[in-house]
Amino acid sequence: MKNFENNILILFAHPALQNSRVNRQLIKYVTGLDGVTFHDLYEAYPDFHINVKHEQNLLLKNDVIVFHHPLFWFSVPAIVREWMDLVLQHMWAYGKTGKALEGKTLFNVITTGGRESLFRHDGSHGNTMIEFLAPIRQSAYVCGMNFLPPFVVHGTRNITQKEIVSHGEGYRKIIVALRDGKVNLEAARSHQRLNADIESIIITER
Numbered sequence: 001m002k003n004f005e006n007n008i009l010i011l012f013a014h015p016a017l018q019n020s021r022v023n024r025q026l027i028k029y030v031t032g033l034d035g036v037t038f039h040d041l042y043e044a045y046p047d048f049h050i051n052v053k054h055e056q057n058l059l060l061k062n063d064v065i066v067f068h069h070p071l072f073w074f075s076v077p078a079i080v081r082e083w084m085d086l087v088l089q090h091m092w093a094y095g096k097t098g099k100a101l102e103g104k105t106l107f108n109v110i111t112t113g114g115r116e117s118l119f120r121h122d123g124s125h126g127n128t129m130i131e132f133l134a135p136i137r138q139s140a141y142v143c144g145m146n147f148l149p150p151f152v153v154h155g156t157r158n159i160t161q162k163e164i165v166s167h168g169e170g171y172r173k174i175i176v177a178l179r180d181g182k183v184n185l186e187a188a189r190s191h192q193r194l195n196a197d198i199e200s201i202i203i204t205e206r
C-alpha cells in the first residue's frame with residue numbers, strides 16, 4: 001500500500017440520500033481514492049447505534065477528518081451530533097490524558113439550500129458559515145485539532161448541473177492535495193471557504 005502524507009477520513013451524513021441531488025453527486029468525486037476512507041454514517045448506523053470503538057480506531061488511522069453533510073437548521077444532521085457525543089470521549093479525545101486526536105485536521109464539507117449572500121453579516125442569516133460552525137470549531141480546538149474553513153456549496157435549490165460538476169472537481173482537488181501534503185494551511189485559513197480560491201491554497205511544484 002502506498003504511503004501518503006495524510007490519510008483522510010470522510011464522515012458523510014445525509015439521512016435521505018435517495019432524495020439528494022447535490023451530495024449524491026459530490027461523493028462520487030471522493031470515493032475510491034487511494035488514502036481516502038469514505039464512511040457513510042447513516043448507512044452504517046440507521047438505528048443510531050454507533051460503534052464507538054470502531055469509530056475511534058478509524059480516527060486513529062487518519063490524519064484529516066472531514067464532516068461532509070447538508071446544512072440542517074444551521075447545524076449538522078443529527079447523527080453527526082450523536083457521533084460527536086459518543087465518540088469524542090473524555091480522557092480519549094480531550095481532558096488531561098485525552099490526546100488521541102491531537103494534531104489532526106478537521107473541516108466540514110457543507111451544502112446549503114440558502115445562497116451565499118444570506119450567510120453574511122448583512123445577509124438575512126446574519127452570520128458567516130464559519131460563525132455557524134463555532135461549536136465544531138471549539139470542539140476541534142478542545143481536542144487539539146487544527147480546524148480549517150469549510151468547503152461550502154451554497155444555493156442547492158437552483159444549482160446547475162455544470163456547477164455541481166465544478167464543485168465535485170474542486171472537492172476532489174482539495175482532498176487529493178490534503179492527502180499529498182500540498183495544501184498551504186495558512187493560506188487556507190485566510191479564506192472563509194476552502195473553495196473560495198482553490199488554486200491559491202494548493203502548493204504546486206515549480
Ligand SMILES: Cc1cc2nc3c(=O)[nH]c(=O)nc-3n(C[C@H](O)[C@H](O)[C@H](O)COP(=O)(O)O)c2cc1C
Nearest residue numbers: 020021022023070071072073074111112113114156
Ligand atoms: C431538515 C432540513 C433542514 C435544513 N436546514 C437548512 C438551513 O438551515 N439552511 C440552509 O441553507 N438550508 C437548509 N436546508 C436545505 C439543505 O441544506 C439542502 O436541501 C441540501 O443541502 C441539498 O443537498 P442534497 O441535494 O444533497 O439533498 C435544510 C433541509 C432540511 C431537509
